[in-house]
Amino acid sequence: MKKKNSMSRALVMRETVAGYAFMLPSLVFFIGFVIYPMIQCIITSFFDSTMNRDDIFIGFQNYIEMFHDSVFLGALKNTFIIVVVSVPIVCIFSLWAATVIYDLKGPVCSIFRCIFYLPVVTGSVAVTVVWKWMFNNYYGIFNYVGTHTGILNQNINWLGDERFALGCVILILLTTSVGQPIVLYVSALSNVDQSLVEAAEVDGATRFQCFWKIKWAQIMPTTLYILIITMINSFQCFALIQLLTSGGPNHSTDTIMYYIYYNAFKLYRYGYGNAMGVVLAVIIAVLSAVQFKLAKTD
Amino acid sequence: MSEKGNHLALGKVRSKLYKGFSIVVITLLAIAFAFPLYWIITGSFKTQAAINSVTPQWWPSEWVMDNYQKLFSRQVAPLWECHIPFTQVTFAGPEMPAAVRWLLNTVFMSLASMVLTCITAAMAGYALAKKRFAGRTLLFSLIVCAMALPKQVILIPLLREMADLHLYNTIWAVIYPIVGWPFGVFLIKQFAEGIPGEMMEAARIDGASEWKTFYLIALPMIKPGIGALAIFTFITSWNDYFMQLIMLTSTSNLTISLGIAKLQAENATDFGLIMAGAALASIPIIIVFLVFQKYFTKGITMGAVKG
Numbered sequence: 028m029k030k031k032n033s034m035s036r037a038l039v040m041r042e043t044v045a046g047y048a049f050m051l052p053s054l055v056f057f058i059g060f061v062i063y064p065m066i067q068c069i070i071t072s073f074f075d076s077t078m079n080r081d082d083i084f085i086g087f088q089n090y091i092e093m094f095h096d097s098v099f100l101g102a103l104k105n106t107f108i109i110v111v112v113s114v115p116i117v118c119i120f121s122l123w124a125a126t127v128i129y130d131l132k133g134p135v136c137s138i139f140r141c142i143f144y145l146p147v148v149t150g151s152v153a154v155t156v157v158w159k160w161m162f163n164n165y166y167g168i169f170n171y172v173g174t175h176t177g178i179l180n181q182n183i184n185w186l187g188d189e190r191f192a193l194g195c196v197i198l199i200l201l202t203t204s205v206g207q208p209i210v211l212y213v214s215a216l217s218n219v220d221q222s223l224v225e226a227a228e229v230d231g232a233t234r235f236q237c238f239w240k241i242k243w244a245q246i247m248p249t250t251l252y253i254l255i256i257t258m259i260n261s262f263q264c265f266a267l268i269q270l271l272t273s274g275g276p277n278h279s280t281d282t283i284m285y286y287i288y289y290n291a292f293k294l295y296r297y298g299y300g301n302a303m304g305v306v307l308a309v310i311i312a313v314l315s316a317v318q319f320k321l322a323k324t325d
Numbered sequence: 326m327s328e329k330g331n332h333l334a335l336g337k338v339r340s341k342l343y344k345g346f347s348i349v350v351i352t353l354l355a356i357a358f359a360f361p362l363y364w365i366i367t368g369s370f371k372t373q374a375a376i377n378s379v380t381p382q383w384w385p386s387e388w389v390m391d392n393y394q395k396l397f398s399r400q401v402a403p404l405w406e407c408h409i410p411f412t413q414v415t416f417a418g419p420e421m422p423a424a425v426r427w428l429l430n431t432v433f434m435s436l437a438s439m440v441l442t443c444i445t446a447a448m449a450g451y452a453l454a455k456k457r458f459a460g461r462t463l464l465f466s467l468i469v470c471a472m473a474l475p476k477q478v479i480l481i482p483l484l485r486e487m488a489d490l491h492l493y494n495t496i497w498a499v500i501y502p503i504v505g506w507p508f509g510v511f512l513i514k515q516f517a518e519g520i521p522g523e524m525m526e527a528a529r530i531d532g533a534s535e536w537k538t539f540y541l542i543a544l545p546m547i548k549p550g551i552g553a554l555a556i557f558t559f560i561t562s563w564n565d566y567f568m569q570l571i572m573l574t575s576t577s578n579l580t581i582s583l584g585i586a587k588l589q590a591e592n593a594t595d596f597g598l599i600m601a602g603a604a605l606a607s608i609p610i611i612i613v614f615l616v617f618q619k620y621f622t623k624g625i626t627m628g629a630v631k632g
Contacts, residue, residue: 046458053449060505067482150564152582153603304478
């Protein structure tokens with residue numbers, strides 16, 4: 028008994044040393060380039076910080092200013108609009124698309140899956156520049172098709188008009204957001220216990236009942252994951268805005284991420300930018316936790 | 326009885342109709358999703374006149390290389406530069422079109438991120454799954470929490486850190502944070518959970534060192550995971566625009582995405598030129614994706630289960 032104890036202590040020692048030795052290379056990068064900047068982000072948010080000058084401690088001043096900054100509040104509102112519109116559409120559409128694609132089976136299924144993933148792989152810059160052309164006032168195909176089919180009376184300046192700009196951004200965001208959820212749903216559907224589905228079909232369940240009562244319950248964890256990643260992606264919408272509209276016209280397409288970038292890298296207000304970053308992180312953390320809780324109680 | 330039969334038959338017809346309708350809709354949507362890429366490629370080969378005509382040419386009436394020629398003759402940059410640390414000595418390669426250098430930078434950045442991520446994540450994921458050490462649970466929760474946070478909010482402190490480390494405006498400033506991102510560790514841990522404990526036990530009894538156990542027993546078993554992670558990291562770092570935008574400034578250090586973004590900022594309406602750039606940036610990565618599609622799909626689905 029005594030001997031076994033000392034043996035296991037030596038083993039524990041060996042396991043610990045080996046464990047940390049294997050973790051070390053990864054930890055260097057993780058702590059150095061993720062954890063350290065995160066801590067810095069929180070600390071700097073309490074300072075008036077800019078280039079080539081020592082930081083000045085100002086307490087909660089950045090946070091107070093934020094909620095009196097009408098551009099920030101507008102950006103917050105736009106970000107929420109993007110999230111509230113895109114998350115449900117992405118989830119519902121990708122679930123529907125995945126069920127249709129999954130039924131097709133074999134190579135046809137993977138061809139469709141590939142096509143819906145294409146906008147993601149193409150890269151945000153390439154995707155954005157081609158959409159910018161398609162939305163163009165004079166040479167864009169949207170105006171051409173719209174006016175020639177009689178839907179539009181005259182050319183619309185899609186990206187330069189406050190009424191349409193945010194909608195255009197959301198449309199592009201949708202095309203680049205559904206790829207991953209579709210792949211995830213197709214794989215989740217293939218993991219659904221087929222014997223349950225067959226048993227239900229024998230018992231005369233309709234297609235819809237089959238889906239709702241059996242498949243939906245089994246793909247719930249995937250749905251939760253998709254909800255959270257889509258939400259995080261929508262909150263972080265940046266490249267689209269920066270390349271497409273630069274937040275304009277008249278701040279109508281500002282998002283928090285873009286406004287952080289604007290403050291930090293155009294106005295060099297690092298402290299203020301970091302404070303907004305902290306707020307964004309808190310919002311995302313709270314919403315993720317809420318979704319998690321809701322899904323768990325279901 | 327016959328009434329029920331009728332009902333069933335009607336249900337079947339309706340279900341068939343629904344199925345046919347869905348397939349039509351999904352096909353139309355697929356065409357719409359593929360269209361931007363089609364527009365990039367055809368656009369890059371159109372003449373200036375075709376691009377600037379108000380009536381779009383759905384299929385280019387004339388295929389020309391003008392846009393690519395313009396893209397390659399615009400700017401030049403040395404093909405490579407090698408700076409000897411702690412000195413002022415720099416070796417530069419022959420002058421080349423800047424776009425070639427950007428492509429080279431992007432390939433290097435993606436490959437380096439991929440290799441470093443795979444090595445560090447394989448070791449750490451294995452340790453987290455198979456080693457019992459104090460602080461293991463804490464580390465794992467830290468990793469999961471960090472993954473849920475938006476990584477872009479740390480970019481401002483990261484910029485200052487890179488400036489302090491004299492890495493600002495070098496490709497490493499983009500690579501290191503990608504390697505630090507803990508998704509890979511998380512992914513490999515999922516795979517490494519599947520290594521049977523008996524095999525590790527047997528290796529230990531045979532007197533194999535920790536490293537040998539990892540190298541000879543664990544590594545072959547997590548190979549599919551590493552393959553998935555490799556292709557996933559390659560594609561995401563190729564397209565990771567925000568980090569590149571902030572860290573890289575001088576013409577010879579740009580990546581292809583950044584180069585195209587700059588091109589667009591400077592020549593907003595020369596769509597042919599911009600499409601040539603967009604094609605150059607996206608075609609290579611799409612080919613990589615199509616070739617390694619199976620592994621890539623595995624990577625994103627594995628990250629989700631048990632997540």
